[in-house]
Amino acid sequence: MSQLSVPHLLGIKYLNKKDIQLIFETADHFKEVINRPIKKVPSLRDITIANIFFENSTRTKLSFELAEKRLSADVLNFSAAQSSVKKGETLIDTVNNILSMKVDMVVMRHPDPGAGVLLSKHIKASIINAGDGAHEHPTQALLDSYSIREKLGDVGGKKVVIVGDILHSRVALSNIYALKLQGAEVKVCGPKTLLPKYIESLGVGVETNLKKALEWCDVANMLRVQNERMDISYFPSTREYTQLYGLNKPLLDSLNKEIVIMHPGPINRGVEITSEVADSEQSIILNQVENGVAVRMAVIYLLASNIK
Amino acid sequence: MSQKVLLSEKEIHIILHRLACQLLERHLDFSETVLIGLQPRGIFLAQRLSQILKKDYQVSNISLGFLDITFFRDDFRRDGKTLTANKTQIDFLVDNKNVVLIDDVLYTGRSIRAALTAIQSFGRPKEIELLTLIDRRFSRHLPIQPNYRGRQVDVIMEEKVKVCWKEQEGEDRVYLIN
Structure with a gap:
């Protein structure tokens, strides 16, 4: 039984070769799943995921949402205009408010580099970085x-x-x-x-x-x-x-x-x-684009198995 | 830890032929039947039965698939470990087919429960049957019973039944480990 070496996916910088291998092998299985007549598995039916996008996105947001739904997770979508949220306490407060609704995982895109890392130090949920400024995706x-x-x-x-x-x-x-x-x-x-x-x-x-x-x-x-x-x-x-x-x-x-x-x-x-x-x-x-759904399913699945 | 042989190679050989005949009696030419081996350990039994049916009973068109139930299990996140999946390989639809789920040991019935859900991703079967080599009596958590069984055994919870296959362990044998 293998597990990821990290509790969040904040950047590739924090992963090792084995993590990538594990994600790809898991994604192989999910790729097969999303090509079935019924493309859904019940693994994450007790998990709630919030997609928090402080920056525009079409593909990534849809891909994450589809991946989450294919895994049977409950999905919350939150979009903020870039100007309405500033880095610092406001971000943490916003996310903590969302988390108090019993959310287990946060997928976040933010215009500021390092926003995911900052958040990971202050909240309990598992975080997936869906793009932070010009830093990592x-x-x-x-x-x-x-x-x-x-x-x-x-x-x-x-x-x-x-x-x-x-x-x-x-x-x-x-x-x-x-x-x-x-x-x-x-x-x-x-x-x-x-x-x-x-x-x-x-x-x-x-x-x-x-x-x-x-x-x-x-x-x-x-x-x-x-x-x-x-x-x-x-x-x-x-x-x-x-x-x-x-x-x-x-x-x-x-x-x-x-x-x-x-x-x-x-x-x-x-x-x-x-x-x-x-x-x-x-x-x-x-x-x-097709592989994006399978790979995101793999990442979410593997991180979700650490949630207590 | 001690181990006892529950089934010898010869006994397994006889049982496999009997199971193949029972399948044949019920499914005749297998035109409307698909065999589904459950990953990871049921696939060897499914392959063996398919070989026997082809070779010894001249059944030419057997649809054989492998189903992985990892993503359908009810114990995800229960013991803090990541459940690692195996390959699912079903190149046909099971719509209106008679599906025979094949696994080596029937224990609590939870894997079969997961398989019953998982197989529906590939269509709506006409009916689903269950074939197992070993049926562990008195250990079921769910109301699930096999239609075809190799051998029924009475084993207490602390004991383990291990089915070995030539393809994997180098011998055909069933052990009781306690």
Whole structure:
């Protein structure tokens, strides 16, 4: 019988290799479950989960909610406008109020990095970080790795390039941790202004030429430019960004091998990736979405088994 | 700790053939019947019965599946351990089929209760039967009885019945451990 080494999922940084292995093996079973005619199991029928979103989300919120419902948990949804809640006591108070309604687990997205860690020190419930600012988005990284494992058999030894706005991306950071933990080689690629200064210290390579990066890799994870987190201009124009860092069919065809294309969504079609590529055979973007439900079911199931 | 042999290899061999014949008598050509081995230990018995039916009784089309009941158990979070699942492999629908659930030991009946719920994720069966190699009498927590049983044994709660299979433990034998 295996268990996760952590009581919360605050970030990939806090997991070890065995945890990821356990999550993937459990997700395999849940993937089978969600492909049955009746896609629901009663495991968590006595658990209540609150989805607390202080930041907008479509995919992640739906995916978590579906995962929770597939496990028969009771679900509470709470959305706050970004401006209405400030970090600090207010956040803890808000969550404590929700928890006093006997909630066992909290799934939280928050614009401030470290919000989940702060919360975990003050409340008793199990916490899943569904994205905290530009810090981590652990379940996204898990489902990305899970999708690579499904497509290529293993993550270890694979070469993955993460392309785009690395500076503002929580997906990038969580992915780097997760991929490195599983023994993959990682490079980041994007305009220098969108690459964090000391990114090499995480053990990743840096490449500013997209074609070179694509020729090196087995998997390309294309990220969106996060305009909402930008207070200054990081590149001259979207058109120029697309010309230099957008993935299109001619570029993909010019490579001497077939690579796997991923995107965590939401896609800005025609900016970082063209429709032709996003909808091509090499793209596993929709598989990522399906796997997201299975992986989140696994995380919730494994964390829920620690609840007394 | 001592152990006693409840069933020898020869006895198991005879019992498996008898169970296969009983299934055959009731289900004839197996066109409307599916065999479902329960994970983790019932799958060996299900595979053996399916082999005997195919080889010795020329039943050609047997639908055999494996069902894992972990997510349907009623003791999740009871003892602080994570319940680890096994693979479910059912490549057919059980709608309107005669389902035979197969497990090695029938004890409290709780696994079978979970299996009865779990199998409904794959459709609405016409009827469900239960086949077990060992039926531990006087230990049931639920009103569940097998339709086909290999051997009925009287075993007290503290004792354990262990079914060994050649595929897994290298021998066919049933032990009583106390």
